[in-house]
Amino acid sequence: MGGMGEELDEELPLRERKKRATRQRISDIATGLFVDRGFDAVPVAEVARVAGVSAMTVFNYFPRKEDLFLDRIPQAVELVAVAVRERRPDETPLAALHRLAIRLLEERHPLSGVGERFLPFWRTVIASPALRARAREGVEEVERSLAEALAGTGVPDPHLLAALTVAAYRTVFVTSARRLLAGDPVQEVARDHRRCLESAFGALERMVPEEPAATRRDDRSG
Structure with a gap:
């Protein structure tokens, strides 16, 4: 459902902007998969694979699977x-x-x-x-x-x-x-x-x- 604080991103250091961009990309990919097939039908491993990151990286940004979708x-x-x-x-x-x-x-x-x-x-x-x-x-x-x-x-x-x-x-x-x-x-x-x-x-x-x-x-x- 979109990332948080997009309007403030330009004021952040480059490293933080990159982290937020990665977080947003993972969430957007997860959202698309969940909407298409249902939340329970899509494992975190698949989200990670489609996003090109490890499952550990996904959980670094989103402690729980539900937070991938309810990221607001x-x-x-x-x-x-x-x-x-x-x-x-x-x-x-x-x-x-x-x-x-x-x-x-x-x-x-x-x-x-x-x-x-x-x-x-x-x-x-x-x-x-x-x-x-x-x-x-x-x-x-x-x-x-x-x-x-x-x-x-x-x-x-x-x-x-x-x-x-x-x-x-x-x-x-x-x-x-x-x-x-x-x-x-x-x-x-x-x-x-x-x-x-x-x-x-x-x-x-x-x-x-x-x-x-x-x-x-x-x-x-x-």
Whole structure:
């Protein structure tokens, strides 16, 4: 489903760019094989052979077979943390996360859940219990990352807020994905997806007291 942080690749050292390119190539090859034949029908050894690398190299980049296909999980973990920690001055964490969600939708990013080209991906996940289980674990990883980022912001009970935020986003994501799988027009789904995001984040904002201005300044100073 594409690599993480492509927009930042030009800022990285050459060695790191090469590593990311190799990771992306392996994932793209694996994705094609899994979509064509099903996740469970393709062994890691075959992915390695087609990619021209050893199985050990594959596992160096992807600790688990499922991570070859669900390779956006690390990006999601990073994005939510960065959105909170690098938010604009006087912007609440929820407002920063809201802005991130809208940006992903406008870019038709895989993590937005909206886009015709993602249909084969979702069908492959639905058909594989192993991928569904790993996807659930990925949601938990995102929630933990968000809770850690929220911990120093002054919001009450960052773990609860992280859980509610991730659950709300996941609900909107899954609803849109199901509609697209059912054949609903992308533009119609995208419009409703945005409306649901606005409603979800509006509800979350009403649940959280105003963040102290001093905290907004201080939590990024260290």
